[in-house]
Amino acid sequence: MFGNWLKTSLLMAGIVALFGVIGSLLGGVQGMLLALAFGGAMNVFAYWNSDKMVLRMYNAREVDEASSPYLFNMVRELAGRAGLPMPRVYIIDEAQPNAFATGRNPENAAVAATTGILQMLSQRELRGVMAHELAHVQHRDILISTISATMAGAISALANFAVFFGGRDSEGRPANPLAGILVALLAPLAASLIQMAISRSREFEADRGGAEISGDPLALADALTKIDAYARGIPMEAAEAHPETAQMMIMNPLSGSGLAGLFSTHPATAERVARLRQMSR
Template sequence: MRHNRVRTAVLLGALSGMLLLAGEWLGGGSGVRIALVVTLVALGVAYFLADRIVLTALRARPVSEVEQPVLYAIVRELSYDARRPMPRLYLAPTSQPNALATGRNPRDAAICVTRGLLAILDERELRGVIGHELSHIYNRDTLLCSTTAALATMITYFGYVGLLFGPSDDPDEVPGFLAALILLVFGPVAATMVQLAVARSREYAADEAGARLTGDPLALATALRKIDEGTQRLPLPRTGRIASAGHLMIASPFHRSRWFATHPPTAQRTARLERMAGRQG
């Protein structure tokens, strides 16, 4: 866990440095200032509005305790055991089984589950999934993933700005244009790889922390198998709105991609949980 935090801090620093360097290439000192302002605005939006953006993308609505008493009982129990505030609960109308956590801190957090998830999991398995999502909240993964996504978006933005408005007729300014081209081509790839590295390591950590919170690693392992089967059978379209929330979900909601997978293979996750259960036994 400590190693993941250090590595993530380094990766976020590298992304921020890339943005400032892009500003210098495209506009000198004034470009650096513009890049700094834009980056701070993007991070501010990610910090204060990320949860609303994600929940709106999924068309999620608040769910009441009368409507979902079992879900409320599980979340209340685990939050009490962890001595943390209980997050808000939302329900997304999609038939795909999935879940996610969002919010900038434990006091402003929310957990969203889909109708498909509630339809296929029993109470024990649902408890394992909720433990996983609560661990994301307690480890501040939700804030981290949101800020990483914001920085990655800004890298792509600066690449487009450089190509559209960067001067290319003056031979003395060709390097700036080439820098914009390089940023446009390789920047999104680098940003995506950072997102993938963050998301994958965080999923393993949340699996372990969630299993410790519930005391039942096998319940989460069984739930992950069911969720993996359901997401492959009912993949969501990789549209702009949903794509922004995909890396926050417990399993990738899209068609599998070998090179740009935001989540570790389910087989590896369940194997880790089974070994953990064996050690507990």
Template sequence: MNYFRTALLLAGLTALFMGVGFLIAGKSGALIALVVAAGMNLFTYWNSDRMVLSMHGAHEVDRNSAPDLYNLVAELAGRAQLPMPRVYIMDEAQPNAFATGRNPENAAVAVTVGLMQQLSREELAGVIAHELAHIKNHDTLIMTITATIAGAISMVAQFGMFFGGNRGNNGPGIIGSIAMMILAPIAAMLVQMAISRTREYAADNLGARICGNPMSLASALSRIENAAHQIPNMEAERNPATAHMFIINPLSGQGMDNLFATHPSTANRIAALQQLAAEIGAGGMSPSMGRAVPPRGPWGGSAPRRGPWG
């Protein structure tokens, strides 16, 4: 995502945040919101990775504690010509993953226990390569800042429902407060959608090239999509503003925050990967692994390895 589009999206979210502040407390509220937004952006720039990782209870691992996972990330990072990111595991049964960090030199990749249990090595390589593509494309900072501001908009809008409704002529009133509570988070999500759709297709394409086999990533997307509808991710449900950071939307779709999809259609993403496979060869030689990558073949066996790694 280029810097101009990033600036426009951040400006849009900041303006929305200021608009909510204006509805609650007039011009002074808008000014306060502007100052708060600037402070949040600065704070998030330096602390974005720690904030999101903490929200999802991720713990860092290394070559000693999770050698298979760590070595796979290192192998793919080398292929992508990226610095080695920090590696985290989330104690979630739902298979999923995300990347975060303000730049490639300060990046992290986080995967769930469910992802390691349910995917083959080649499918997992596709997922990790996708997340490394986000890092290489410098998506991770804007993803996290967007999540922070969108979450703040939702929180302030709900606060305004009670604060604004009791201010008489100085606030938006009951009807205005209800409208603000509903429309402001939806508007924030629309901006998240605009960010998500272009970056996911780009990360799929580059990630498939990094891992060497588009169909491994396509298979992983299908398996994660199916599991996400059956296995809840409670941390993601508690922090819905971070949903767009995951490779597949982790939310159950039962709340207001899921009125609109934060990700492109998985079927469309798979179709794009199938087209890419036809262009570069479905067998997808992976030089870093030194062999043709089969559609399955996990961790030295014919079925995904069960249980935590390392």
């Protein structure tokens, strides 16, 4: 638990520092101070509201035992096995098979699954996926992924703002157009690298923890194999519109490949499956 709080603190500090660098490039000392204040305020806002924002981005609808007994009862059984409070349960109307967990702590957690994953996976495979998401809750790293998604989006927006509304000279032209362009290109990349450094190790740990919660490592291995085979060919519009949230999913929902794969927040599926199969032996 202490390790994840340390990661969260480092993440927040890194993001605020990035805000400061952008502000300094755009407006000197005054710009840096304003950006640092904005970054600090965004961190506080993200801590309390980022889970609601992400669920709203995906138009997730909350379900209960009456409206979705299959999923709700599965999550309740697994939460009991993990010794966790019952999280809120959401369904996302997307054909791509995927799922994620969010919230600032286990007492305020939520798990979400797409309609695609509910239709595609067997009960055993879906149980493995939901156990993986509850492992994220159990490890208390859902705050890290949710805050990093929100802050990365804010940095991208600030970087784009910098291109059009950066410092101006007496004639109304950008005082440093090259700096604005570099900020627009490099700031989102830096935010993505921060996300990537944290997210890849989290996925391996959640795979291991999910296998322990469900008691069936091969169920998650089979689910990951099936999701990987289908997810790439089925676009998810909400994820494409908000790529900073991709690292929250059990599988990368973005359609990009090639160079984009170098900056993927998810480890290779084959390696994840191999580790799970090793656990089963």
